[in-house]
Amino acid sequence: MELPVLNETPAASAGGCSSHSCGTSDDQLGHLSDEIRSKVENHPCYSEDAHHYFARMHVAVAPACNIQCHYCNRKYDCSNESRPGVVSELLTPDQAVKKTMAVAANIPQMTVLGIAGPGDPLANPERTFETFRRLSAEAPDIKLCVSTNGLALPESVEELSKHNIDHVTITINCVDPEIGAQIYPWIFWENKRIKGVKGAKILIEQQQKGLEMLAAKGILVKVNSVMIPGVNDKHLAEVSKIVKAKGAFLHNVMPLIAEAEHGTFYGVMGQRGPTQDELMELQDSCSGDMNMMRHCRQCRADAVGLLGEDRGDEFTMDKIESMEIDYQSAMEKRKVIHEAIAEEMHSKRAAKVEKAASHADEPKLNTRPVLMAIATSGQGVINMHFGHAKEFLIYEASPNGVRFMSHRKTDLYCGGDDTCGDGESVLQQTIRSLAGCEAVLCSKIGYEPWDLLEKAGIVPNGEHAMEPIEEAVMAVYKEMAAAGKLDEAAPQEERATA
Amino acid sequence: MALQIIESCVNCYACEPLCPSKAIYMSEKTGHFRINPKKCTECEGDFKDTQCASICPIEGAILDALGVPINPPGSLTGIPPERMAEAMAELQAH
Numbered sequence: 001m002e003l004p005v006l007n008e009t010p011a012a013s014a015g016g017c018s019s020h021s022c023g024t025s026d027d028q029l030g031h032l033s034d035e036i037r038s039k040v041e042n043h044p045c046y047s048e049d050a051h052h053y054f055a056r057m058h059v060a061v062a063p064a065c066n067i068q069c070h071y072c073n074r075k076y077d078c079s080n081e082s083r084p085g086v087v088s089e090l091l092t093p094d095q096a097v098k099k100t101m102a103v104a105a106n107i108p109q110m111t112v113l114g115i116a117g118p119g120d121p122l123a124n125p126e127r128t129f130e131t132f133r134r135l136s137a138e139a140p141d142i143k144l145c146v147s148t149n150g151l152a153l154p155e156s157v158e159e160l161s162k163h164n165i166d167h168v169t170i171t172i173n174c175v176d177p178e179i180g181a182q183i184y185p186w187i188f189w190e191n192k193r194i195k196g197v198k199g200a201k202i203l204i205e206q207q208q209k210g211l212e213m214l215a216a217k218g219i220l221v222k223v224n225s226v227m228i229p230g231v232n233d234k235h236l237a238e239v240s241k242i243v244k245a246k247g248a249f250l251h252n253v254m255p256l257i258a259e260a261e262h263g264t265f266y267g268v269m270g271q272r273g274p275t276q277d278e279l280m281e282l283q284d285s286c287s288g289d290m291n292m293m294r295h296c297r298q299c300r301a302d303a304v305g306l307l308g309e310d311r312g313d314e315f316t317m318d319k320i321e322s323m324e325i326d327y328q329s330a331m332e333k334r335k336v337i338h339e340a341i342a343e344e345m346h347s348k349r350a351a352k353v354e355k356a357a358s359h360a361d362e363p364k365l366n367t368r369p370v371l372m373a374i375a376t377s378g379q380g381v382i383n384m385h386f387g388h389a390k391e392f393l394i395y396e397a398s399p400n401g402v403r404f405m406s407h408r409k410t411d412l413y414c415g416g417d418d419t420c421g422d423g424e425s426v427l428q429q430t431i432r433s434l435a436g437c438e439a440v441l442c443s444k445i446g447y448e449p450w451d452l453l454e455k456a457g458i459v460p461n462g463e464h465a466m467e468p469i470e471e472a473v474m475a476v477y478k479e480m481a482a483a484g485k486l487d488e489a490a491p492q493e494e495r496a497t498a
Numbered sequence: 499m500a501l502q503i504i505e506s507c508v509n510c511y512a513c514e515p516l517c518p519s520k521a522i523y524m525s526e527k528t529g530h531f532r533i534n535p536k537k538c539t540e541c542e543g544d545f546k547d548t549q550c551a552s553i554c555p556i557e558g559a560i561l562d563a564l565g566v567p568i569n570p571p572g573s574l575t576g577i578p579p580e581r582m583a584e585a586m587a588e589l590q591a592h
Contacts, residue, residue, distance in 0.1 A: 064512035065555065068574060074555040075508050090509070119510060126515075185576045191516075191545050193552040260585045268577050268585045 036249060039166055039220060041345070042111045042338065043143060044307050048295045048404055049349070051307045052380040053341045056112040057103050059096035060089065060302040061127045065119035066151050067187040067203060070265035071226055071256055074119075089302065090118075093130040095317055101139055102320045103304055105330035107311070108337040110304075114145045116169075117301035122152040129159055136164040141331050143167065147224070151187060151203050153210025161217050168214055169252075170207055171224045174232050175239055177201035182231050185265070208246065215247025222250040222293070227274050227282055228266070229256070240286035251286060252293035255279050276436065280405060294406050295393075306378055308391050308407065348380060348468065355471065356401075365478075367486035369398035371405065372473050373434050373458075375442035382464050382472055386445035392434065395469065397477035402470040408433045431456050439476055441469075500535035501548060501568070502561040507531050513550035513560075522550060 044051035065074065091099060100113050113135060115121040121128040132144050145167035146160065153170065160168065174180045180200025187199040194202065214221050223243045225236050232239075240251050256273040258266035265271075274282070283292050295307065305311040373392035375384035394405045410430040431452055434440060440458055443465040453460045464472035480486055503513075503522070507530040514522045514531060521537035524530075533550070540563070541548045551560045551568040557575065558567040571579040 063510045064553075065510065066512070066553070068555055070576070074510055119512070123512070186574065188512075188553040191549060191552070192547055261589055265575050265577050268582055 036220065042342065043145075043167065044112065045114070045145075045167075045169075045222070045293075045296070048293070049345060049380075051295050052376070052378050053109060053345060054112070055107050055110040055304075055306045056114060056299075057100065057110055057304040058114045058116050058299065058301050059091055059099060059131065060118055061091050061093055061096045061131050062115055062117055062121040062124040062301075063090055063119050064123045065149075066123040066189075067120070067149050067199075068185050069149070070183055070185065070271075071228070071258060071267075073263040073267075075263065089317060091317070093127055093134065095320075096131045097134045097138060098325075099315055099317070099320050100135060100142065101325050101327050101330075102323050103315055104139060104142060104334065105323075105325050105327065106314075107305065108330070108334045109306075109341065110142075111338070112143045112145060112167075113139075114147060116147040120149050120152070121146050122148045122156045125152070125156065125159070129163070132163040132165065139327060139331075140164070141334060145169065147171070148210075149203070150207030150210050151189070152206075154206055154213055157210065157213045157217065157219075160214075161219060165219065167220050167222065169222045169224055170211060170248075171226070172204075172207050172211075172239060172243060173225050173228070174200075174235055175204055175208070175242055176235060177204060179232050179235055180204055183226075183228065208242075211243060211246050211248060221248045222252060223248045224252045224254060224296075226256050227253050227279060229272060229274050229278065231271075233274065233278070233282060236282060237285050250291045250293050252296050253279065253283050253286060254296055254298055257298065276406065276408065283406075294404055344379075352468070352470065365399040365481050365486075367399060367477075367481050369396050370439070370477060370480065370486065371396055371437045372476065373408070373437045373440040374469050374473070375440070376469065381466055381468055382441050383443050383466055386440065386442040386449055386460070386462075389430075389442065392437075392440065393469070394437065395473045397473050402473045402477075427452060431458070434458055439480075441472055441476065499540050499542075499563050500538035501533050501540060501550060501563070502535075502565070503531050503533050503550070504559060504561060505530060506556055506559045508556055508559075510555065512553045512555070516549040516553060518544035518549065 040047045040050070042050050042054050044054045044056050104110050115128050115131060128146065132146075135142060135144060144163060144165045146165060147169040148156075148171070150170045150172065153168075173183050177197045177200040180203060181197040184200050184203060186193050186195045187203050188194075189199065189202050211221055211223075223239075225232070225239060227233055227236060236253060240253075243251060256266060256271070258264060258271050258273055260267045260270075283294060286292055299307065300310065300312075302312055303310050304315055372395050374382055374395060375386055375389040375392060376382055377384045389410060391407050391409045393407050396403050396405050410426070410433050427449055431449075434453075434456075437458055439461055440453060441461050441464055443462065445453075445460050445462050450460045461476060464475065500521075505528060509524075509530055511531075518541055519537045519539050521534045521539075522531055523534060525532040548560075548568065554560050554569060555574060557569045557571050557573060560568050562568050571582070
């Protein structure tokens with residue numbers, strides 16, 4: 001069964017409706033071999049489809065780092081911040097194993113355990129590998145993965161391949177040392193701190209070598225890149241080509257997060273992050289060469305739960321100590337639940353293809369694309385109240401179908417109290433985060449936000465509660481087309497931001 | 499002759515395994531890593547550069563035998579100290 005993969009088709013080449021493209025497209029993994037697909041289909045970070053159903057967790061066992069990045073600050077102690085490299089509680093391998101088993105027993109849809117920091121996992125080989133060793137023996141139903149800057153990767157590949165780890169993420173921001181020197185002020189290498197271009201050159205060589213070695217072992221590699229306007233934004237399309245050629249199977253371009261209060265070089269020096277449009281444009285320009293990942297939430301090094309949620313507070317060490325976990329019976333329960341989810345995913349996918357096929361004979365629209373925001377708490381359906389959404393998923397509808405584009409947080413990067421910030425109300429902030437969207441689909445919505453959304457040129461829509469996202473988006477798109485709304489040009493950005 | 503780790507240490511553990519003299523330990527009293535001055539050799543005879551000060555990411559956290567920071571403000575992050583002071587003042591005023 002062939003599934004259409006709009007995410008890899010350059011938008012410009014869209015012409016003629018392929019037999020079943022209307023209504024489906026979310027599956028970025030369509031062209032992969034069955035073997036790879038089966039490895040990633042329950043991994044929320046690797047499969048867009050899976051992230052609606054399956055949860056992940058990170059354990060913060062790796063405090064040390066062997067490089068400095070200009071977007072990172074090593075003082076990682078804020079519980080209100082949600083960004084990579086930040087944790088509240090550092091764990092020993094023993095505590096990490098207990099925590100993982102407690103979460104797996106309590107959140108059965110948790111399929112993946114990652115080690116991502118707060119430093120670099122491979123700069124803490126003993127702590128990282130002891131955690132992996134014990135988990136692969138004691139909780140064999142959990143997938144293990146690791147995220148690294150790549151400096152120590154070549155020497156770790158052998159050990160990584162021993163532990164059930166079939167997913168590795170390497171953060172590669174450049175392949176040019178001159179650009180690297182603007183991102184990495186120093187690395188620690190062969191017992192010396194090496195600054196500038198020289199350090200960046202070594203890092204880049206190690207990353208590329210590590211990528212090739214992993215690919216040769218058949219370990220799946222995802223590449224993360226941080227998009228830094230004016231530094232590597234023009235360069236990342238080339239990075240995408242190169243890492244694909246060397247065997248990476250997915251590229252995740254993430255926006256730079258830089259605020260002065262984070263105390264990072266970029267934050268303090270006033271380096272801006274990319275706009276939503278710049279990010280999407282770059283992702284589109286890379287997608288001709290590479291599978292792009294668009295659903296990354298840039299989660300903390302101790303995040304727990306579905307992507308976009310963090311249930312870490314329920315699993316602090318003092319709470320875990322008092323939990324009695326019978327992992328054997330938990331594992332049986334998990335198996336039943338995982339099978340049920342897989343069943344649900346497969347039947348939804350089949351229904352989607354069937355439905356799309358039934359529309360194949362309809363006349364093809366010749367209308368402009370539209371962005372819509374979706375409030376969902378998972379399962380791939382519209383099931384969240386507008387006011388409860390902490391983030392919205394952004395989909396693009398066009399005559400070629402519906403494709404997932406990105407997510408937008410409503411509370412930006414600070415989960416602190418509502419009064420911090422510049423006095424803008426939470427509702428105004430939320431509406432501002434939806435700039436560029438023309439409709440928002442949710443299960444319910446109050447009067448006040450309804451009015452404000454309409455004034456901002458965004459149509460609120462609560463008529464598709466509990467329906468599958470893609471179907472609802474396509475239905476609304478067709479209604480808009482029928483009402484003649486798509487004959488006009490897209491509303492100006494100012495209207496949405498006003 | 500011995501180096502010193504002071505309270506701005508963030509306990510990232512990076513230095514501890516590198517010390518050729520096993521002089522670095524977690525101090526129960528201060529809650530951060532410290533250097534046993536009786537054991538520290540400043541890596542003399544083992545390495546050209548002092549290892550803890552070469553990997554430490556925190557400016558000012560490690561002092562030399564004279565009490566001078568080996569990594570002074572701005573030397574690791576690249577943030578000029580004046581700019582850092584300015585940014586912090588702006589945040590305070592907010």
